[in-house]
Amino acid sequence: MEYILSLVIYLVVMIGVTLYSKKKIKTVDDYALGGRQIPSWMSAFSYGTAYFSAVILVGHAGKNGWTYGMAAFWVVIGNSFLGTYLAWKVLGKRTREMTRRLNSATMPQFLGTRYKDSKLRYITAFIIFIFLVPYAASVYKGLGALFEITFHINENYIMLFMTVVTAVYLLAGGFLAASIADFIQGCIMIVGVGLLIIYILKDPNVGGVVNGVQSLKAINPDLIKPFTKDTFVPLLSLVIMTSLGTWGLPQMVSRFYTIKNEKSIPVAKVVSTIFAIIITTGAYTMGGFSRLLISSNGGKPAILVNGVLTTITFDQIVPNILNNTLPKILLALLLVVILAASMSTLSSIVLASSTTFVMDLIKPIRKEKITEKQTMILLRVCCLLFIIAAYLLAIGDSPILNLNALSWGVVAGVLLAPYLIGLYWKKATRKGVYASIFSAIAIMGFGLLKYGINSAMITTVSAGAIVLPNLVLVAVSLVTSKLEQTHLSYIFNSCETKINEIK
Numbered sequence: 001m002e003y004i005l006s007l008v009i010y011l012v013v014m015i016g017v018t019l020y021s022k023k024k025i026k027t028v029d030d031y032a033l034g035g036r037q038i039p040s041w042m043s044a045f046s047y048g049t050a051y052f053s054a055v056i057l058v059g060h061a062g063k064n065g066w067t068y069g070m071a072a073f074w075v076v077i078g079n080s081f082l083g084t085y086l087a088w089k090v091l092g093k094r095t096r097e098m099t100r101r102l103n104s105a106t107m108p109q110f111l112g113t114r115y116k117d118s119k120l121r122y123i124t125a126f127i128i129f130i131f132l133v134p135y136a137a138s139v140y141k142g143l144g145a146l147f148e149i150t151f152h153i154n155e156n157y158i159m160l161f162m163t164v165v166t167a168v169y170l171l172a173g174g175f176l177a178a179s180i181a182d183f184i185q186g187c188i189m190i191v192g193v194g195l196l197i198i199y200i201l202k203d204p205n206v207g208g209v210v211n212g213v214q215s216l217k218a219i220n221p222d223l224i225k226p227f228t229k230d231t232f233v234p235l236l237s238l239v240i241m242t243s244l245g246t247w248g249l250p251q252m253v254s255r256f257y258t259i260k261n262e263k264s265i266p267v268a269k270v271v272s273t274i275f276a277i278i279i280t281t282g283a284y285t286m287g288g289f290s291r292l293l294i295s296s297n298g299g300k301p302a303i304l305v306n307g308v309l310t311t312i313t314f315d316q317i318v319p320n321i322l323n324n325t326l327p328k329i330l331l332a333l334l335l336v337v338i339l340a341a342s343m344s345t346l347s348s349i350v351l352a353s354s355t356t357f358v359m360d361l362i363k364p365i366r367k368e369k370i371t372e373k374q375t376m377i378l379l380r381v382c383c384l385l386f387i388i389a390a391y392l393l394a395i396g397d398s399p400i401l402n403l404n405a406l407s408w409g410v411v412a413g414v415l416l417a418p419y420l421i422g423l424y425w426k427k428a429t430r431k432g433v434y435a436s437i438f439s440a441i442a443i444m445g446f447g448l449l450k451y452g453i454n455s456a457m458i459t460t461v462s463a464g465a466i467v468l469p470n471l472v473l474v475a476v477s478l479v480t481s482k483l484e485q486t487h488l489s490y491i492f493n494s495c496e497t498k499i500n501e502i503k
Contacts, residue, residue: 046348053342057341197282199326
């Protein structure tokens with residue numbers, strides 16, 4: 001009964017948010033960007049809830065906590081400091097200033113303007129629309145696994161339910177509905193995860209931090225070490241992919257240019273970072289102590305099924321811990337927390353990809369032939385098609401984290417170098433950009449062919465696809481022809497004026 005009541009309350013709130021937001025939408029800019037008037041607190045929570053979904057709370061916390069033990073807390077540091085604090089500090093203000101001045105509503109639009117190349121806009125828009133689908137599918141799967149174990153309902157039905165709910169409030173309310181929902185859901189997440197940390201540490205099998213660490217040491221001393229020679233590269237890859245990778249994801253970057261004003265950025269930076277610390281600490285407290293909260297069968301997670309110790313997948317670790325550890329009322333709250341987080345991430349992905357597809361592919365091709373009303377219809381249709389495509393991919397057999405790694409590796413790998421370096425370095429060239437894009441796709445392609453999507457190596461491949469293209473872009477740019485000085489002055493002039501004023 002607690003589960004049903006929690007879900008009903010959540011759905012009622014989402015309906016209210018949808019109806020309120022629908023009245024505020026008058027233009028495409030309102031639908032896609034919230035009119036660029038999103039308050040700092042709302043932007044901060046929106047960034048956090050777009051970041052941390054069932055992929056983090058179910059997939060990463062389960063597998064990485066079980067595999068690395070206390071060393072998994074490197075991910076907490078990476079996600080909070082690199083993925084959140086530094087992202088706002090390095091990218092926030094400059095992104096907002098440049099995208100607003102250049103009238104860029106999407107990342108492909110900014111890149112096309114920055115490098116004076118319309119083809120670049122089309123290519124990156126296509127990549128975003130196609131390769132964010134696996135990320136959305138990984139969110140579906142994370143939530144489906146949790147609800148299947150709790151409610152004993154086939155995960156495909158749960159994912160179908162999620163598809164319908166997301167479609168309704170996104171098609172009606174757009175970015176504003178997503179942002180308001182993110183704020184509400186973020187508040188729920190903080191309360192739920194805070195209580196989760198308390199219950200996990202109070203569990204008799206853990207018995208507090210000190211006792212829990214000692215118990216892990218008794219199982220395997222490597223579980224309490226910062227890293228070992230065997231875990232260093234996988235851990236570093238995981239931190240890079242889940243932290244630096246966010247810098248190149250369009251649904252995360254959009255938070256910078258939809259915020260109300262530049263003065264709001266310091267507040268958003270601090271609030272987002274605190275939010276990240278709380279959520280990741282909760283997730284990896286649960287995951288790091290998972291070997292004390294669930295059985296092991298030959299080093300693999302296992303549960304009793306009809307009196308027989310049966311091995312389970314990594315995706316099932318967290319759902320089983322929650323079911324075995326928490327009282328029903330708190331479990332009901334945590335289900336809403338993870339549902340809320342997943343819906344926020346999913347809505348962010350859908351809006352980013354659909355907006356990009358319409359604004360950077362369809363509109364430039366049709367040019368003046370497409371009206372404002374037709375654009376709104378196309379945006380909604382693309383949202384619906386994207387949601388359906390993600391659902392169809394999610395009902396396959398690929399693990400959560402591998403779908404996530406594939407998506408982040410390609411999208412962040414293609415976009416990060418042109419975006420980050422393009423914000424600050426005048427000497428970046430078109431050929432350097434194309435070389436970096438090719439290298440990211442080549443790295444991910446080679447990794448998939450060599451290891452397969454279900455391999456543990458995919459995370460390392462993804463990290464390589466995110467980092468190495470930055471070096472490629474710089475190297476190629478140094479030996480190829482630069483953009484015209486008049487164009488560079490147009491792109492950077494306002495930024496330089498502000499720097500000089502500060503001096």
